[in-house]
Amino acid sequence: MAIKDTPEEWQVTATAVPFTGNKTSVRTDDVVMPNGSVVRRDYQVHPGSVAVLALDENDRVLVIRQYRHPVRQRLWEIPAGLLDVPGENPLGAAQRELYEEAHVKAEEWHVLTDVYPTPGGCDEAVRIFFARDLSDVEGDRFEVEEEEADMEQARVPLKDLVRGVLAGELHNTCLAVGVLALAAALAGDGVDALRPADAPWPARPFEA
Structure with missing residues (x-):
């Protein structure tokens, strides 16, 4: 048997929001189990996200530090953000987030990995990109607000993040998955x- 995730959808007999x-909502579905019983499942409906593991010419990863209120921590992360509209091209969204959060652009892009961060309670899907050949964006920086106005930025060797x-x-999902995936790719x-x-x-x- 191939070890590969496969699409499947169990019957839903009732749903409510x-x-x-x-940006997000909560949905309640009544789902039919394999034995015929019906159970209620609550989950967050999410538009999806992108993140960018950007590596500079010195093999350092561009990271940002941001306060995250739900966990009451200031976390080191990689640039990331929501897909703003349904059907948005994820590469364009990733390029936008790299510019807005770090004032940086990249000439080379690949898909690093795709993940569901919390599939038991949220339908969020995240595409993590690998970017290199970095340079600063010309002109004024994007004007940030709220938590993003207090962000710090650094470039850290990949091995130190691993x-x-x-x-x-380091606990941020996209950072953890991204740096470990990149380390695995480089070793493979x-x-x-x-x-x-x-x-x-x-x-x-x-x-x-």
Whole structure:
């Protein structure tokens, strides 16, 4: 048997949306189990996200530090953000986030990995890109607000981030998955073997 995730959808007999927020909502589905019983499942409905593992010419990863209120921590992360509209091209969204959060652009892009961060309670899908050949964006910086107005930025050697993840010092999902995936790619077939930046993404279909 191939070890590969496969699409499947169990019967839903009733659904409701008890909460709708600014970017996400909560849905309640009554789902038929294999034995015929019906159970209620609550989950967050999410538009999807992109993240960017950007590596500079000195093999350092561009990271940002941002306060995250739900966990009451200031986390080191990689640039990331929401897909703003249904069907948005994820590469364009990733390029936008790299510019807005770091004032940086990249000439080379690949898909690093695709993940569901919390599939037991949220339908969020995240595409993590690998970017290199970095340069600063000309002109004024994007004007940030709220938590993003207090962000810090650094460039950290990949090996130091891998160590931090394994030591339990770095906790952000996209950072952890991204740096470990990049380390695995570099130890394997190399980054040139990664999927192209426009590879299909069935979790969040998009226009070319």
